[in-house]
Amino acid sequence: RRAMDIEGLGEAIIDQLVTDGLVRDYADLYHLTVDALAGLTSVTVDAEGQELRRRVGEKTATKIVDRIAASRQADLWRLLHGLGIRHVGEGGAQALVS
Secondary structure, X not given: OOOOOOOOOOHHHHHHHHHOOOOOOHHHXXXXXXXXXXXXXXXXXXXOOOEEEEXXXXXXXXXXXXXXXXXXXXXXXXXXXXXOOOOOOHHHHHHHHO
């Protein structure tokens, strides 16, 4: 999340996108539509071990798609850091770009 700064796109939603086959790699995120996101159901587990199901509504889906679009303007170091390259953290990505 910190790398590309896409707020609202949490682990539960990513898991559901991958499970549903909507996202296979990072690039697929940039092809998501509001319709594809709206209606997804994310499942999380609370502190007591109970499953919580939350549906992604149209308003939330619109915000996520807008934030994904805004991330296209992110600094190059954020992209490098977000790729999860081994031993390349935030500082290393910034150094590589400099």
